[in-house]
Amino acid sequence: MVEIGSFIKLQRTKKEMTQGELAKGIVSLSYLSKIENKKTDASPEIIQLLCTRLGIQLKDGFDASIQEKCKQWYNMLFEVNDKEEIITTYNELQEIMDTNLTDSLLMFEIHKIRYYLILGKLDKALVKINELNEMADSFDNLHKYYWYKFRGNYNSASGFFSQAMQLYKLAEEKSNRIDIEVKEIADLQYTIAITHSKLRNTLEVIEYAEKALDIYMKEYNFFRCAQSHIVLGISYRRIKMYEKAIKNYNLARHLGELNKDKQIIQLTNLNLGYLSSAKGDSKDAIHYYLQVVDDPEVEQNARLTSLTALIKEYYSINEIERTKEMIKKGFELIGTKDVEKHKVHYYVLNTYSYAINEQNNQFEKIVINELIPYLTNHKDYANIVVYANMLGNHFEELGKYKESVKYYKLANLTYEELVNL
Structure with missing residues (x-):
């Protein structure tokens, strides 16, 4: 059975019960504190009484039906599927977990970090991290792998890439000690490549992106292959190996066209724009940026990123009227509700607006x-x-x-x- 004291504490805090409310008539306050902090092993009878008061059933060992439902949900989080389906399945699982204390609970709680990140709820992800941190020393290697990876995801989402990298490397070390699917290994390698890219560790990006690409090719995962080619293209651009960069971008675009994936196609165009700008070819840069900006099917942040790049390009060649047009378009795209969500783009739009005026x-x-x-x-x-x-x-x-x-x-x-x- 999992560390029972930690989970009694977890369930108690979730139900907003004080130690006194849980302990009353069962054990002393100090003894409950020792149970929750793993300083003593309580008898099965006391554990049962505490669980009964918490409204949960104590199940021993493996529960196939619960574990299978958990696995389905974990796969949804891995692939980032339809959010409504993810939320519905989460609610169903939470109802089960609220009334059953099983061996599946710890992995479910750890995966909540990833769940909150997918929903964009960084504050809730941090609360869950702090909550689980108190019991982290009881995690086995599989639990620690996801604990490190999802905390890395949180730091990446918060813009703290150095801290994220440290956690991803800990996850990588744990991955060598556990039996996990090859797609999970590739995902970690790709994530490490992305983080190295944020940190401008170009050679490391190439190393990890190629490792991930090798697995994705064998798995016929063309979407991830395309993403890996884009990451490689960015790295080769940064070290001015432009032909290799263009080759990778073209491979990514080809895969995007095969899958009719507008996001991949336009992400390729955005990066071809960056490359053209780096080479001093404003005409081509503007051409590629406009492809993204003018495509209503592309997600909002990608369009804004391309639009701010386009503003910089027009401004640099003194095309002031076109710069003004793009600034106006940018403000319209952000609107009034999404300013906080797109803060950096909002700053850039205002910067160039004030400069021009x-x-x-x-x-x-x-x-x-x-x-x-x-x-x-x-x-x-x-x-x-x-x-x-x-x-x-x-x-x-x-x-x-x-x-x-x-x-x-x-x-x-x-x-x-x-x-x-």
Whole structure:
């Protein structure tokens, strides 16, 4: 049986019962505390009385029907299926778990971290992490694998990629000690590749993306193959191996077209835009960005990402009227309800709007007090260079040379840090 004391504590807190309410007439308060903190082994009779008061049945060992339903739900989370179906199945499982204490409960609780992340509820994911942390020392290697992986997912979603990488490497180490499906191994390798990409560890990206790609090809998982090719393309672009980058992007686009997957096709176009811009070919960059921006079937964030890239491109070649058009389109796409969700895009749109309209005070305020701190917090060094240089140029034009030097220096130091990553 799982660590019973930890689960009594878990169920008690979920039901918002105090220790006194649970212990009354069964055991002393201090003895319940010892049970919950695994400092003593209570008799089966006492455990049964506590479980009865909690309204749960104590089941011994393996329960095939519960485990099978859990497995179905875990697979939904792995593939990120229809959210309504995920929520419905979760509610059904939660009802079972609320009245049964089984060996499936711990894995179910750990998978809740992933569940909350899929729903975009980072605050609830953190509460679950803190809740489970108290019993983490009782986890076996399989539990620890998912514990590390999903905590890594949480840190990635929060923009803390260094911490995420440490957790993913711990999960990788545990994966060598357990029997897991090959698709799970590939998923971890792909996730590590993505995280290395966020950290600009280019050679490591290539290593892990190729490992994942090898498995995805054998499994005929064309969607994941396409994603791996895009990640490889990004890495080759960063080290200026443009032909290899284009080859990977074209392979990704081909797979996207075979599967009629608009998201993959347009993600490829976005990255071909970045590549063209890096090569100084604004005409091609604009062409690729517009493909994404003008496609209503593409998800909102991808369109906004392409749109802000397009704004930078138009602004850099002094196409001011086109820049204004794209800024207006960006604000319309975000609307009034999604500002917090797309905060960085909102900052960028305002930055260029203020710059074009020579609203100097607003421009300085948003870039210095909002945008650069946001980028710093998320370790987005490439964009810190862009906007620090933009500020430097702005102050230079105003004759504020001391401020100008300050931000040119920030851009140079950040670029050096970016190169050394």
